[in-house]
Each structure stands twice: as structure tokens, then as C-alpha cells.
Amino acid sequence: MADNKNASPESITPMMSSGKNESESKNGSSWIDILSLVLIAATAIIAIVTLISVKGLSPAGTPDVAASTTAAASSAKAIATEIPMSAEAGSMIHEGENVCVNKKPYHANAAGDDNYFKNTECMKDNVVQVLEQAGANITVGFVGGMDAGNRFPMTEPYWKEGLCPVNVHWHLGAEHLSVGEFDEAGSGPAESKMRKLLAGSDVREGFRCHHYDASDAKFTTEYEWKHCKDMHVGNTYEVHWPHSAAGACGTPNQYQTPFYDGVFCTDGIISLDPLNTYQKIGVQGQVFTIVNDEAYYYPDLIRGMIVDGEMGQDISKYTGSTTGTSRSNTMCSMYTPITWQVDRKCHMISASSFDKMCADMKAQRDDMTDDLHPHGARELVAEHLSANNMVP
Numbered sequence: 538m539a540d541n542k543n544a545s546p547e548s549i550t551p552m553m554s555s556g557k558n559e560s561e562s563k564n565g566s567s568w569i570d571i572l573s574l575v576l577i578a579a580t581a582i583i584a585i586v587t588l589i590s591v592k593g594l595s596p597a598g599t600p601d602v603a604a605s606t607t608a609a610a611s612s613a614k615a616i617a618t619e620i621p622m623s624a625e626a627g628s629m630i631h632e633g634e635n636v637c638v639n640k641k642p643y644h645a646n647a648a649g650d651d652n653y654f655k656n657t658e659c660m661k662d663n664v665v666q667v668l669e670q671a672g673a674n675i676t677v678g679f680v681g682g683m684d685a686g687n688r689f690p691m692t693e694p695y696w697k698e699g700l701c702p703v704n705v706h707w708h709l710g711a712e713h714l715s716v717g718e719f720d721e722a723g724s725g726p727a728e729s730k731m732r733k734l735l736a737g738s739d740v741r742e743g744f745r746c747h748h749y750d751a752s753d754a755k756f757t758t759e760y761e762w763k764h765c766k767d768m769h770v771g772n773t774y775e776v777h778w779p780h781s782a783a784g785a786c787g788t789p790n791q792y793q794t795p796f797y798d799g800v801f802c803t804d805g806i807i808s809l810d811p812l813n814t815y816q817k818i819g820v821q822g823q824v825f826t827i828v829n830d831e832a833y834y835y836p837d838l839i840r841g842m843i844v845d846g847e848m849g850q851d852i853s854k855y856t857g858s859t860t861g862t863s864r865s866n867t868m869c870s871m872y873t874p875i876t877w878q879v880d881r882k883c884h885m886i887s888a889s890s891f892d893k894m895c896a897d898m899k900a901q902r903d904d905m906t907d908d909l910h911p912h913g914a915r916e917l918v919a920e921h922l923s924a925n926n927m928v929p
Contacts, residue, residue, distance in 0.1 A: 654872060656869065657869060669685055669857050670873065672918060673714075680925050681922075698782070701791060702841050703793055708911060709911040710743025714917050724749045726770075726771040740912070741913040754829070762888070770829045776824075779799065780819045781817065781819075783800065785802045785803065792905065820878070823880045823884070824882075832887075833886050833887040838893065848884050855876075855924050855928065859873070
């Protein structure tokens, strides 16, 4: 033992350890192992807690289904809000300014008091008081009795002339006459069914097409209308797409009701002196019989006349006026002359095509509610009020 008196502390522990028995050595190693296991376990717990917070796992290590479902539902709700299908679902498009509102003109003088555009008598003392009117007889070979002079209709598609559609609306029956396609010999459902409107009043019905067949279910099975109002399968309707070079083309304000707001939206384009209305304003017209058959579905009726196959091919072009039942062969429109391009053929189209169009109308910035139902048809314009410039 005397040899160890001057030993350093570092040398004592080995010497003491070497002097222990085997059992004491094993017990020391066990404590070290336990401490190591505790440290490993603590590290594992920290890792699990971190995983739970990042991955959204439940304490049992399984996916937190409730949290995931809630998140998915929240995400779906956000998408539904951002992509509404109609105005009823809500749309940010309605929050902007409608720059076309109240642009319909009533006067032509600077003072704004001449009521130039008010309907006026067509004849006075046997002298015609107005320019050419619409809708006319568009049967091939017909020539109107009014000399239109140097007023010629646009013959190219309106988009080539710099015009865009600013509205869509339709009339019960055809306002134009195309013998053999829509005329006095056409047919449809019972009259009482055709003339019923929301207001409960009758509207004047125009000419009918020749497609209707009471023994064929596609003409008699009513459609469940969701967006259009007072429409019926089997009926004939003439659709009008007013176009204008002064429209808010390519903007959320493009489509307007009344259509006059869209036609005259931009100042400085349409003029009465020099007269350019027939070069800046045009209407497309196309006549349809409604069927309950998806084989006749077209998805974009709001955009304009359908040009597909024989549809939109046999077109009559002439200058006329605005139409509607406030005009006749006694009281005429002063919104004239404008170009008309009207399909001479009657076509079948699915009810769903119209309903889709009405849904699209509801999604516009302007309120188009007043055009979601059929309007009455003006009586056929008399020969002496029809222009002699029909092409072809």
C-alpha cells in the first residue's frame, strides 16, 4: 500500500476497479445501460411529438381523419365561393362599375328634349314618315318596297366589322317570315300553353316552324326549367343577338339589358349625322323549335348565332329597325336603320341549351332578368316599310 501513497487521482480508479469482484462490475455496467436507454427513449418521444405536429398524426400514430376532412371541406367551400355558376351563387363580377347603364338614347339634339327616338306614326297623309323597318319577309326572292338608297347592310360576319354581341333575347314565335320554314302553316303546342307568361297576360305570337310532331315525345315532354322563365318544349322562338361597334367588347360590361345600353355604351362611335348606324349596329336572328332531346344541345348560345353544318348558312341580310310589340305597321321604330342578318332556316335545339344560356345571362354584371323570358313578336312588316336592299 505504501507504493500507492503518491499515486495520482487518475491512477486510483483503475486500481480500485481492478480490486472489485465480478458482481460489482456487472451492476455498474447495468446502470450505464439504463441511462443510455432513458436517453434513447427521450429522443424517440421528442421525435414522435414533432411528427405529430408536422404530419397531423393522432397520438396512436394513425392519420387524423377528422382534421383532414375538416381541411378538405374548408378547401372545397373556398373553391365553390370563387367559381360561382350564376349570379344566385354570388359573383365578384357584380361588384364592379357598370359603365353602360342608362346609355339608351331618347333624344338626338344637344338640349336632350326632342324625343327623336320615340315611336312615331309610320304613315301620315299617305307619306312614309320613317326609314326601313324590321322584321321583314326574308323569303328568297322577296323585294321590299322602300328604296333604301345608298344604305346597304353589312354582309360580312359582324366580328369582321368590329362589332360584338351586347345582349341576347328572344320572341315567342318568329318575327320574320320565311315561307316553308316559319310561316302561317307552322304548328306547335296548344295556344293556351304558349301564351302564358309570369304576368298572366297574353303576348303576341309570331310565326311557327314546321318541325312539331305531337306524336314524338321530344316535342311534348316538358323540360324542368331552372333558369329561363315561361318557356315550353315544342314552341318556336326567334332569338336576337344585338351587336354593336360601341359595345363594351371584351369586358364584364359587354352584355346589357336593355340591349340599347349595350349598343350605345361607348360615346363617339355611332352617329346620325353623318348616318352610320347600319354600319355600326347589327342584329343576328335565328329561329328554333325547342325539343327535349340532348342530341340537339349547344353550350354557348349566349355568344351568337350558331354556325354549324346547315345552321347559319342561308342568311338574309338587309337594313331595318328594332322590333317588339310596341311597333307595328301603324307605329314604327325610330331606331333605324340597322343591319339585320337572319337565318332563313328553322332549327331544332334542346331546352337545356336555352336554360344554359339563361344561366350565363344571370352571371353577367348587368341584371338581365328582363330578358329571361320570351318577348312578344311584332307583326310582319308591310312591304312598303321593308327595304329593297336584301342580300342575297
